[in-house]
Each structure stands twice: as C-alpha cells, then as structure tokens.
Amino acid sequence: MLSDIVETTAIDADGVRLETLPAFGRLNFRGRAGAVAAMSEAFGLALPEASCRAAIAGSRAALWLGPDEWLLLMLPTETDAVIAAAASALAGLPHSLVDISERQYALGLSGRLAATVLAGGNPLDFDLSTFPVGMCTRTIMGKAELAIWRTEPDRFHIEVWRSFAPYIRGFLREHMREFGA
C-alpha cells in the first residue's frame, strides 16, 4: 500500500491543494516510428510526436518524455489488456514495453498558487505561454526527479518515483506553509 511509505491525506492551503491521485496503470513504451504507430493503434490513442506534450483519450493518456519514450497512463485494470494488445500489434516491430505501474505514483497540485508552489523547487517557467496546458516533462524538484504535466491552467499532475514521494510531498508542503498549509 502507498500508506506503507507515504501519507496520503490531502494538504490544503489558501489557493493551493496537494492530493494523492488514484492508482494508475503505467507502461513505459520505447520504440521507433513504425512501432509508435502500432502502439498508438493498440493503445487507442495517438502517441504525441511533439516533444513535451501529452494526449488524452477517455481513461488513457500518453505523455511524451523523450524522442523515443512515452509514459502511458491507464486504469490499473486495463494494464494487462494493453500489454496483450501491444504484444500482438507490435509483433516483429522492435520496441520495449515495461510495466512501471508501481514504480511511481501521482500527486495532484491545484489552485491559483499551484505554479507558485512548484516554483519553490523547480526552475521551469510555468507561465501559460511557456508551459501550456498539455505540456509534460521530466524535471527536478529540490533534489528529486519528477514529471510534471499541466492538465488545466491551475492543475498539475505530478509523477514521482515511489520512494521519493515523501520527499516531494514534504517539499511541496513546506512551500505551502506560508499559504496556510
């Protein structure tokens, strides 16, 4: 359970809220052009080709993390079916598909001060013109790596490796304290 290593209760402050998002199925997909097309087919969602962009369809999302790397998010119950569908759709096409559902978990940071709180430990420019809705990227927060995906102007989906979660949560909470957390 997540609570084995990290508290999961939401943290509220004036203008910003940090919460633990529900469990996701996660696959790390790697491959070249032909395999990408086949994977898009199998996943039911075109994997974005533009760098640092995410695509969503229904319960699924594909996040571009590198020129041959995507993080696929889905319901936990869908993971095995997607793996199976990919196995047949991608037969003979060099690629890598690895289940990382449990490697990381998701935090949600929302509110008008969400970007300000992120700026406490992250050097990216969260202005909507430079970090628009739909942008996603691996980056750094304090001394830990994480991936940040802007799903709405004031809402961020954060992916963090499991053992770094308490640190990231604590780091964000520290930067929420002046807003009443």
Add this chain to the structure above:
Amino acid sequence: MLIIPCPHCGPRPELEFRYGGQAHIARPVDPSPLSDEEWASFLYSRDNERGIHAERWRHIHGCARFFNVVRDTTTDQILASYKTGEFRPEAV
C-alpha cells in the same frame, strides 16, 4: 546556472542536465588492434580548452538524451547544440 538548449526539449535550466565530457571521441569499433598508447590516449587524453569547446551533456532529468553543445568556456556562451551523431556545425 546555465540555460542549455536541448535539441529535443528546447532551452532548459542546467539543473536538469549532467555534463558528459568532451564530445566527438568515438570508441574504436575494434579496440583490440590498438597499441597501448593509442588506447591510453582514447581513455585518458582530453582537451582542456580555454575557449570554444565541443562537449556532451545529458538531459538526464528531462528527455534523458545525450547531445552535444559547443560552448565558450571563458564566457559560458553556448554557440550550438545538436543531436548525438550529428556533425559539429562548421560555423562554430
């Protein structure tokens, strides 16, 4: 802290990167026939430029790709950034 242009992700803060040493030092396809001197040179000899220097960086906390940068080590001005496997731009 530098701003480093990643050929895949665009300009990003140095914190997301890891330095990778001098660029364009290819590992010999077959090291076995190399003399000890040649092999030692491949292993250990690196330029220490005061000025224009082609070097590798990895966008390790980003797209995770290695790539090349041409940087003036005296001013930190970055003159070019290009993907691994591409040639150093002639202008720099």
Add this chain to the structure above:
Amino acid sequence: MPDSLAPNLSVAAVNEPFRTRSGGRIDRAKPLSFSFDGQTYSGVAGDTLASALLAHGVHLMGRSFKYHRPRGVMTAGSDEPNALVTVSRDAGRTAPNLRATQVELYEGLSAISQNRFPSLQFDVGGINDHFAALLPAGFYYKTFMWPRSFWDRVYEPVIRASAGLGKVPTAPDPDRYLQRNAHCEVLVIGAGPAGLTAALAAAESGLRVILCDEQSELGGSLLADTTSMIAGKPARVWLTETLAELATFSNVTLLPRTTGFGYYPHNHVGLVERVTDHLASPDSAQPRERMWQVRAKEVVLATGAFERPLTFPENDRPGIMLADAATTFVNRYGVKPGKRAVIAAANDSGYRAALALAEAGVEIAMIADLRRNPSGSGYDAARRAGLSIETGKTIAGTSGKMRVDGASIASVGEDGKVWNTQDIGCDLLLMAGGWTPTLHLYSQSLSKLKWDDAIQAYVPGAVAASQALRAAGAASGAYGLDAALSTGFKAGAEAAVAAGGDGVTTRVFVTISAEADASTFLGAMPHNRDANRVRAFVDFQNDSTAKDLKLAVREGFRSVEHAKRYTTTGMATDQGKTSNMPMLGVMAQAQGKTIPEIGFTTFRPPFTPTTFGNFAGAARGDLFDPIRRTAIHHWAEGQGAVFEDVGQWKRARYFPRQGEDMHAAVARECKAVRSALGIFDASTLGKIEVVGPDAAEFMNRMYINPWTKLGVGRCRYGVMLREDGFVYDDGVVGRIAEDRFHVTTTTGGAASVLNMMEDYLQTEWPGLNVWLTSATEQWAVIALQGPKAREVLAPFVEGIDLSPAAFPHMAIAEGRICGVKTRLFRVSFTGELGFEINVPPSAARRVWEALYAEGRKHSITPYGTETMHVLRAEKGFIIVGQETDGTATPDDVGLTWAIGKAKKDFVGKRSLARPGMTDPKRKQLVGLLSVDNRTVLEEGAQIVADPKQPKPMTVLGHVTSSYMSAALGHPIALALVEAGRSRMGETLQVLVPGKGSVAVKLVSPVFYDAEGASLDAV
C-alpha cells in the same frame, strides 16, 4: 506614507534630543523601544537602528577590526563599513555583522555592538591602536614566519581568537528559509528614480517585470529628497503616485527589502528578500528570508552610486560621515546627526547636505571646499543662504576620542603646499568626496567596466557574451535626477524591446532639481603633518590606511590585486563599497600613474553578506536530501531494526532483541540463516529492464560475461567494468524472455549504471534495437534464505514448480505469490538455499508478513545488511566498493572465470590487456585468518611483512572486510594483498595503530562450504 508636516510633539520626540520636530518618512506617533548594548532607547516607526541611535546622539556603534578604534556610523545604507551590529531575538535567531543603517527598528529589538571587550566605551583590544606603528601592512605575513614551531602553539591560537567579525550563534537557527524561481522579461534592480522609470517603461510593454530594492521602501534617493519637483509635483508625491501606478500593472512584481546579491551566467540573478526581519513578532508560517532565483531576459541595473569618503588624517572618528548620509538622516529619518557641523567638500553634495542640516537647525561651522573655484546649484544656494564657505581648504586632521570634537582646516596651494592650519570645533564632520557608480553586479556578470575621465569613475563597458543587461541613472554615470529619470525610462524601454516587447511610449520627466555634479577628489588629501605618524583611513572596516597602501607600493606591490590582498583593502564584509575608489586613488598617487593605468579589482558575489539559510532554503532536516524507504521499512521499524544509510536509502542493518548489541544480534541472525531460515529486505537493489531484439548483444557488450547462450528462465552473475578495465558494478541478471533481461545492480550503483548503459547505447551503438527502463521501484524484493526457504515459500506460490529439478539454483520464473505477480529468482548471496521474491511494492508487506507468519514454525529470523555482509564474506563473495575501490580488475578479485573468453570485445576488455593490468604483483583477493584465532581485524588496516621495518614501510595490501563468523566460531577477513594468490599459507602482519600488529595467515577467500553443498539443501 507618514509624512506629517504638522509638528508632532510625541513623548518619543521629547526623549530624542536629536529628533527633528517634523518631516521625514517616520511616524512619530508610533514610538518603539529597543536596546543597544543592554541600554534601552526609544525610536519611532520608520527608523533604522542607526537613525534611532543618532536621535539620541549616539554615534559610537562599533570598533574597527584591527586597531579596535571607536567608530561611528558613516553612511545611511548598505555601504556602511563601521556600524556592524549583532541583532538577536534568541540564541538561535542571532545575526552578526548587520549594518545598523539597514536594520529596521521594531518594538523590542535587541542589538549589540561587535569587536569590543568588555564594552564599546572601554575596549581592551583598543591597545592595538597604540601599537599601530608595529602593525603595518603585511604585518601578519612579516611577523608570524618564524620560528616554525611557534605556528601551532602560539601564533595560530592567538590569531584565531582575535580573528573574525561578530560571533557565531550558539543554537541552531529555528527560522525557515525558502527559495523561489522566478522568470521575467525585465528585471530592474534598484528602485530609485532610474529604476522606477525603467520599470514603468517596461511595464507598459505588458512583459513581466520585477522591480526590487534593498531598502524597506521603494524610492531610493527620492526618499530623502525634500527639494526636487518632478512633473510639477514634489518628489515624494511623484514617488507615491508612481508606485501606485506600478501597482496597477498585473505584470509587475514589486519587491522591497530585496537585495540583488549575485549575477550569474545566462542572466541568472540571485535576490534575497528579507521577509520578517523587520517584524516584532514574525509569523512562523513565513520564511525569514526568501531567495529569488530570477531568470531574466533583460536586466536593468539602476543601483545608483555610493558617495566617496575623503582620505584625510583621522578621518575615522565617530561623528565623521558622508555628506549624503547626513542629508538622508535629516530628510528621511528626521534626525540631526550633530549640533555643529564642518563639511569637507569636493562635490556639490556637501553643500546640499549643509543646506538640509541648516534647515533642521544644525549649525554649519564651515564648508571647507578642496576646490579653489567650486560651482553648482548647491554651492549657489549655500552662498545665498549665507553659509560659511571656504575654498582651497584641506583637512589636516581631527580631534576627539569617542566622538569628533574638532577639525584642523588648512589652506592648500595649487602646488599642494599646506599652511595656515585652523582648528574648528564641531561634533559632525561631513565628507563629500564625489560619487562612484554602483557596478558590483555589472562586474559580477563579467561585463567590462571602463574608465570615464570626465567623471573620474568606472562606468559600464562591453556587456559580457551570454548576458543581457544595461545600467541606468547614476549607476551608468548619468548623475542627477533629470538624467536618472530619463536614462531609466530609456533603459526600461530598450530592455523591453530587447526582450521581445513593443508599444513602448516615450515619457518626458520635467524636473526642478539640483544640477548634476561629478566633481571628486581621489587620493590622500594634502596635509602638513608627519606623514609617518598620521593615519588617513581608506578601508574603515579593515583598518587599512593611505600609509599602508603607500608602504605596499614601496615594497613592490604594483598590481592593485596584490596590494589589495597584502593590505586587505576592500576585502571586508562591505566588499570595498566605500574603500575601492579611494584605494585606487591613493595607489595611483603613490605610483605617479593614472587610475586606469593601475587597474581594477574584481567584484564578487554577494553584494552584501547573505545568510547561509538563504542558500540552503528548504534543504534542511528531513528535506536536506530525499530519504528513501522501502515498502518493508515500517515493518522493520516495528521490529526494532537499527537502520543505516546506503546512499539515500534507509536499510535495516540488524534487528537487536532485548539486551543485544550489534555483535550478538548479527551472530544470532547468521546462525538462523545457516541453520533454518532468514528473511531480508533486498528491495533497494537497482533493477534495469533491458528489452529488445538486441538485448543479448547489448548485454554482451556491457558485461564481461557471455549472455547469448543464457537460457530463458536462467540467471547469471554479471560483472561490469568501466572502459579503463576496473570493476564498476555487479549483480544477478535473469533472462525473462529472448528479448528481455532483468538486470540487478548494487544499491548505490543503480543510477550510475543506468547512465553508463544509456551513454554507450545512445552514443556508441545507436543502431541497437534495445531499450532500458529502470525498474528499481517497480519491484520490492524479499530474500528468503536458509535450509527451510523452499518449504516456507512453496505454499504461497502459484504457477512455478519449485522442485530442485524444475527450479534449480540460478533459475528465474514469473508467476504469482499471494495472488500478485512475482518474478521469482532462485539465487543466494549467503551460500544457503535462497530465493529472491520480486513483488509489486504495494503488496510487498502483505507477502512479507505471510511468509513471516508461515516461517515462524522454523524460527524465521529477519536479518539486516550487517548479517548479509558476514554471510557473503564467509562465502568469499565480493561487495563492489568494499573489496573493490575503482582500481581492481576482475582478476584482482578472483572473477576471471566470469569473462566470456570468446567475446571479441566488451567495455573494458582492451584495458585488461594493458601491461600494468596483468602484472603478477597486482594486489589480489585473499582470505585472512588471525593467527591468535580471536582478533577481529580493522577494515582498512595495512598489511606488511615485517612490522619492525623502518618507516615508510613497504605495504603489501589492506584488509577490505572483517567480521566475527558465527558459523565458523572465529574471525574472518578478506584482503587485497600483493601477489596474494601466490602467498597462500604465508603469515603476514596487520598493523594496529598504537598497538603493534596482528599476525595473519593467508587463506582462500571462501571460508564456508567451499563445495556449495548448502545451496541445494533439501
């Protein structure tokens, strides 16, 4: 702003004899009480510590560093070299070396002076002042050279005890510090008239603008300007309206109390905002300070100018201050810095100060102008006001001890001849030496400064490549209010355009204000006294004098950088703000050169002293570094485990029972594993999934082992080298499918191994169809080790036949355990029958507890890393980083067997053939047994043949691992020893510092069950 013009005779004002009756930006209706050196004083809201003390006539605020001379406040701002104080809320909230001129007063503030004992009035260290002739420039270098033996016992302790300014707090700092990254198109540093108009111009472009200023209020020189008119309004009204206008822009961030302290590459600028220092009762939710890490497309430096002191004999007595500082104290703080003033002027600011003081009721004894024919609007106004003005005058000296009480004013001829000295009584002596543009940040950016002969100052030169900045107003050498407003707006507009903005309008600011004046005097002022006896201070904080600098020049220190270090001029906490130009002036004078000929010193961050907390930010306590815990951590904690740090991970080291020390616990845990069953959390092992049609080929290239023929469902112990041939990492690798390997790495090597693999894959072999994914945290790993392992495990496993024939040693299979997916390895790092059960972390604790409950019937024993180390050492298994140190080859540590002999190449292979790598005298892994059969050796201890040989001894090797073996009943050790494998059976000596040596016998590194019988225990 409180700017009451009506006389306000509050209690505070009555008690503050030097407070003016009206005026200033203070609130006389809000009295505050504070203490300085234990004595209670009153002040009012809007005061600084310095202005409040001056309101009581207190000038003496510190002692100088070297001579302990009494010193008073000299400036009104961040350039203050003298009035350094320690402000303390409690033992942890104690900040030394604060400038009293920047400390905002709050109710109950407690400050003490520094560098004095026992008191500021009577200071024992002041004796140094009487021996000044014995403490010349370079005194330390010249004196503390011999005898050599005096260094440790005499010189260093004495120097250390008297060195340093202020005292370190005695308790941890309980305050919080935060950082914030900020991005803007235009950053304006300095919110005086130039900064304000720069921000206005940039704001109108719609771009993001940050305007910061180190003072408590934005406004800069306008805060003390009671005479100028801007756009038909008094300056203070214009200021209020301009700040209100800026506040209407949603794209503008205004940051008072925020110092730009450092300018770094690519327009990265560090600001520190003092959030709570001015508050009597700070809210603990607020950080004390916030470091803004600003990335600006364009920067405008509107940092103004510092006034230059004049270098005349005894120019350092309390009551001697800069002219503009006096203007500020009167006009902004409503404080008269004295009753009777003499003004030493080389610039019109002296006249302006005289006018401001006179209006406040201070008697102007004389304005002594060094110039023969002064001019300027201040001069004209002073003449009209009938103030006593004398021209062609120098200051030949001053008198007074704790406070100046007189100045010796003498005539000076064009030839420099001085005569006709006249002593004039005064309690205030002002210095108007001209102006120095504040270009610390400009210089920090590596942009060039150039000498401007017209204003006798360095001004902005070529901008450094990769930086984008410009200066405006006095910082750019454009003096005067008119120029500040116009060059500021222009710079702001240009910065906005350069940052991609448009639509900038022009604005004209019509002012009625003082004429700009760039007059100055640099160098020691002429006097008619014995040059060997008088001291004219150049660096007030570090006590370096014109005489010191001249001595340095005579001794051959021609370079300004050398003379600076030799005399320590400009090296104090004020970073030469007031001393830099006077130093250049004196040195140029002494060498008969011009200032640009003698060069310039480099400014370095920070602009003003900056707290460590500011740099640490949130990185302290639990947030200092990520603390990584496994899914089993809390269970282990519940069992009383003692943890150790392995990289960022917390790992259970041992599980002591009541009354057990580590040795007893480890002995019990070891026995349990060898006799029945142990359970171990191996979750921190690095895991990399190598997937793709070329996976085996990639593994062949990365590891020394052969992989092509490893069957699916089988494992192999893999060893990885660096290209230089030395062991880099090791771990068990399982083949899950033809195109899928589950690679394990050491706990500490997980990230660096993946980085090295990616390096080769991306840059050397981009054509290989293989990809790498970290799976370290996808799987928790439960190691079940001991003769009963299979029996306890079997009931929970579905889909895998655990029988020895179907699932032999070094097998791997996928299946289910307790209903969840597992990758089950049959591997052993203990020598016993063993399994490593990979399960999803979310289910790991449930699986662990199920196995633990089932294992209770066999006294299952949780064990930690210490026991793991002992058990593997008994088997002679190495630990990378313990037996290896980055200089061990596979052969050195007995791993030649693992090399795929048929492979043409792998990373590091060519290096193994270099001559030094095959030398039979290389250190090789051996086992050691203490001859006395009971001494546990020190890890790291040196091994020699003869401990009685003369030093330096010939060292043959060192102990790498050493433990008491419970299974064997005696100590065991592993060691690297020169040609060790050829020395089997020999006796060598392990040195024990201070106790001689221990005789050891060299044996095989495999101590326990060399045949491997235990692996297949049934």
